[in-house]
Amino acid sequence: MMSDFSKILIANRGEIACRVIRTAEVMGYDTVAVFSEADSQAPHTKMATEAVAIGPAPVGESYLSAAKIIEAAKKSGADAVHPGYGFLSENAEFAQACADNNLVFIGPSPQAITLMGNKAEAKRRMIKAGVPCVPGYEGEDQSDARFIAAAAEIGFPVMVKAAAGGGGRGMRLVARPEELPQALIAARSEAENAFGSGELILEKAVIRPRHIEIQVFADTHGNVLHLGERDCSIQRRHQKVIEEAPSPAVSEELRQRMGAAAVAAAEAINYSGAGTVEFLLSETGEFYFLEMNTRLQVEHPVTECITGHDLVEWQLRVARGEHLPATQADVTLTGHAIEARLYAEDPAKNFLPMVGTLLKWGTPSRDGLRTDHGLEDGFEVTPHYDAMIAKVIAYGQTREDARRKLISSLKDTLDLGLVTNRRFLLDCLKHPVFQEGGATTAFIDTHLPQAGREVAKPDFSALSLAAALHFLQRRHEQGSATDGWDSSGALSSPVTLMVEEDSTTLLVKLAGADRFHIQQGDEALELTVLDRTDSAIRYEIDGLRRTAHFAFDGAALFLRDGEAQFCSADITLAPAGNEASGGDGRIMAPMNGRVVDIHVTVGQTVTRGQTVASLEAMKMEHEITSRVDGIVTAIGANRDQQVATRALLVEIEPN
Template structure:
């Protein structure tokens, strides 16, 4: 048996907090590592001790093998848990731990190396008899050979990065004339994300289910599977909602897929936690997709239906213990669903967002779980992945779990940030998901960009916002409603800017809680109250609206049962419009690194044409022209860090 007593977690955020919790329960000391951006993060505070590892950029901190190893030595850690992402599937990192006699809580370097390359992994799986999608995974990476292979397997085809995952370096190609551009874009994204531009090609399985099997292996030759997870709800090939078990998998199919996953693990002498991913076609056929040699983001749903702590299993396997159970002792109970909370705007092509989390409250209640590393005042920066939390619910039936998760998301407070919380609720409520019929085409089919509309505030939401601004103004002016004399009350104008729409109100204070409100030629009698912890209630016209709120630098952030929005009071503003609105200025949508400037002065461009590519939150984002015109000037250059709304270039409209 290998003995270790202090575990360094080479990660951050919710997964670092998750690992720390189990490690402490088992009696281990823990060491957190943190970049400059994470100095005050919850995972740093929860660990037994913490070590600084460098600047905010992951490439200068969390991805530096020598720095992580040095942190382990400095702190006396004799084991390292990599979490997921970052160095978790880096064979060189696992080998460096072995060299320094530090226990790597994960598989062997050889297993990581083999399965970390999709091309080599697929070749090995074919040898092991695991069903695989027809495609090309050869060493010749020329466009000509990819074109030849695509013609042979017939379109549509899927271009994939051979290294890494998370949907990066992946492109669906429906027509031959679009393949070369897809290869170029995939290579660029793969090189920037994984340091390798090697690609593979596969026949696209149309509208499949994305099914993955959780496997576990010890160092004594024992391998088991813990059932499947359905991860079909995806955007940009990244998972959004996961559940276990899959509504599309029968006991017989589970046995077949589980046996294939176990065979895959045995073929490479695997040890530790791993996930074998499959595509399940509509005719019931399944094909090997890839193997993740680490703990998965969505592991909580498996924990919920099996009752096992998978991090505990990882630590025990790393100590060379045998698996705690045999295959016949693993039973699935009930149903669990997980929703990933992202700092992103679903109504703007899921664009990642940065900002300050002013108020955070995780939902509570029976059979509900939230994995996170958040707190009030937490800064979401452009340096890391946009996922900030995972909300999970378990139920005796799938419908029980679905309803509990909807309720949990509705009671999760994430004020100050733009997140996908309401979008997740809408997905869970959709009849196709409720019926258990969703495939990987779910979001594109039922929530396409052209019809995906941001939920708008109701009239009662707007009245509540006006009352909160009115109340805030009174407190700023040092006024109090205690002993209010209604004979002195005057109508006070309140003008709000909400999503660039002007809303006008007049409000009169009647007594401590009673207000009269005028809006759009209507007058309302209302009862209004707030609490110190950010609860607000408005009773008006026989209907009561409750919400959570927070103010920051004059901006109100409001979360109602209907939607989430921000507003600014402009009652005393001059009314001048923002300069540049509707012109040809192209601004950075968020903080990030400008990868490519695809325009030059004097160049003619058309509406919708890509003029620049920005890298932020581990993804590449195409920035397009909103008008037809001629490039007037360039304000930024490739490889430059740019701030949100920084000017990138100016386009002179064709009308001019």
Template structure:
């Protein structure tokens, strides 16, 4: 099949990654973007770019007709779906073929067979692939699911049959918790995938999540390219991925690889795919699902095989045979990938949206960064919060791990909360360093009660005070007394805390700062954009700082924080006033409102549900009280910190 111009039906880092390989192979490229992504990097990298609709995904990236029109208007004759969105939608693959476009992915029939977890599991059982005991039947009534769950035994996993990425998935420990889990999983699955079909599986306790990369062509060849370990997960979403798995021996690799190839052969698979398994403590593995697309974590396989998997996808779509046989596949070294998310790890990993004020990806030997970021762009609440992938490789796992820590430390990202500090903590944890992490790792080692936001130390406060003082006080108007430079009081706000400091400007660039009994001397040596070089108590150091919307975003040593100048602000409100308001924790869409004015609620009661960044967020009352006002309706799009519901004490009402 001949084609010359590829439309990439995706966005962000995967669109950029596909564009780069396609261009290197001599193909013209077409990017598509929503109105929210008009200035995005993937749109700028492609030879042509077409706007396909408003920000909501159903009106843009999930709009098949808009994508086909974009291909027709630009003369694209092939489509690469990336991952997510329509990449595993058999109707989209068929629509591309019906329009005369080459779909760079598997046939629609294979997507259909493997895209539904229930049907895929039935197929794998018939093919002799080991599967977790469970229920994948057509009867979806609560009564049947509850009865089947009791027969399978608890704990049990409830999963969306049509989805992945942790959406529509619930771990249920007790029978009495199952009805609510079924309801919430159905709702989330319907919103994410357009289907509320569920399956049940016996929960495999503390397994490893190990997946095998497979590849097939139209000449009957199917091989595997080794495994990846994706055990470190949060809310069933992968955070770390590495290849090869520390838990897989050559003998186990051969058996898992053979099972993965058998799974792919059962559907005459063509192109790149991933067969995912759970590996238990006894070395037994069970089929989990097959992803009929390129995976987010494909770079680690590329690092240890030296192959370009997107180039292989394009070659297979042209009708070429696989360039290697199974015996010719060589694995060398070790690679680790982490997902950099726009989320607050100190607030239960709440997704964040906002402007990227500073972005500089790390570089160096064995470091690769896949991203679609540019400084100044907005991270939208309409899309997944993953903003970059940082990949490191080395001759050994320890070399790759040490390079990963260094790369994270050299990643510069200011403007919105992100999980970089969490990734660095995981990479440095002794359990991960020993290669012993299971899917229970994060829950066991990073309990929310222990994972507390670090407070700025006196030196960080001193630097923030200097920068605010410098920004608000002209050089010719520095406080002065007859006895010398004045000692100037400032109040800094940070994460709800107020800090009183005293700043003395010794000269234009030299400052003395006091915070309680702590005294520091800081001299600003050089500034270049957001980069700052300073002499702090005699030690030369670096920092990043930028002012935006009345706040100072500061990154200094291990701290990343946002400071306000509250020197002239009125005193803080009465204690407890915050608990009287239910506010949107991020930009999002109101999916449900469960209270009305005059209704009594108790602390912890569900008040509303907000959908943002492809996840549902339950909003709970923070105290007992009476509903005073409800400010939103279902379907409303609300900004971060918008008040949704207000409460009053019952006696006040």
């Protein structure tokens, strides 16, 4: 049965909305973007044929409101809805609401979403279909006592998981029996906040597995096939960071077995559309069903690269009732592709999500490179949505070709103004274990633990360039017609920079219209400016010529100089005085967010490392801990209160 539609509303935002719009328009469809108040000027709203406002920034009042999405479709005259991923993409009620309102839902049936949306029911179905599953407990009895008994039967370590969702929310690894009660409390709370359901399951923890997923596709005529596997083993907080296809650990024989299991899983629920069957691959070669995602995956571009097929195009063709564009025999895997997720987060602070303004954004354009994003200069990253801001993808004839291209692409990606994980991604890709194809889900904790994620401080050369740029910026703001050069002699000025929590004073002396002599203590160098725009500078030091990129935000300079990227503030003219840091006993919110709970009361004695508050931001729940031993003297926020960065949460008088 053919389903005719001509205008597609994309019920999503950011890079996936832009991605869907591109293919839809190539195929001749008009498109409709939706946007919250926070996204009113976002690129996806400008790319679409039309755009409709759907409410305030919080997702519950905009992107997660099925009623507002349906209303937007009616207002714009859209007759189909593509949900992207996240938000309502795996919401059976939303899929049914689309059908009830004569909108073609570009995805699987509500029944299939329901079956796979609950991990407990999905696992029961897969066991019945003969798909290998991890030993565990997925029963209806949700009491702590039943979970404790089940964990004892399964054997530790175990994994606590939210039955209704994924992405690491509501998931806890429990190594010992005494840790389980608190893990159940935390997982239920996070699952309830993220998915509206506190139902949990238990699974035997498979230690150091690989995370392998199979891309499946099915049409409404009973045809089902797979498009090979993706290796998604490099993860933090149970969320993927780097994905590649094919997996360096999967042989052709294993690919056929895993592919057959994935196809059986799809057939068992009468599936249609794009889906992903995820497996854990043990060190000994056994694989176990993990879950099935009933939507397009974030990492779908690597599959597109090695198969040559546009998966969004396939989704649209299946949605309008066509047969799959290929058979299993037609599917061939050529070359290798690797994708790195660029997150607005600080790896040195346990991947803490960050907010801010992207002052300067740029990506390289070379053969074999692709960047999926919805960004532009001045884009505001808010605490309301996921921290992933872009996907950087490289394709090559061999895995090493793809790895080297991706490293090059990340080096040349400009993300000035934000703290991102770009440097961390490079560290992952350059690590010998990854280079050799040996990464498991334990890769980050084992090889790049938090203690090793500190970013190196800028050296004297980088600080000198920053000082010169601050010096020129200050004179520009003061309206100097000579740009600092006076024919009667060289002009000099101290420049005091604040980088992180360190201040450094350098003496900057103009030795010519484009030449600087810069000194700090016993160190000195000559710097010549060869060319300068409002965001790039070409310069020479000791005969070596380089190009650096920069962006000013008031007194703050964001500078990329080779491998170094940092922010410096010119505090030369700042008034003297103590910075209002508040002391170690003042626990501040590390970002904008919602207070989930305050775990202490006034007068309570706390110890260093004790959790005192929980904050929800960027779809994750963050535990805020005390830095000191002491007594709580004040509570600065209430449960469910929205707080800004550095808002006082708890004040503690240190012992």
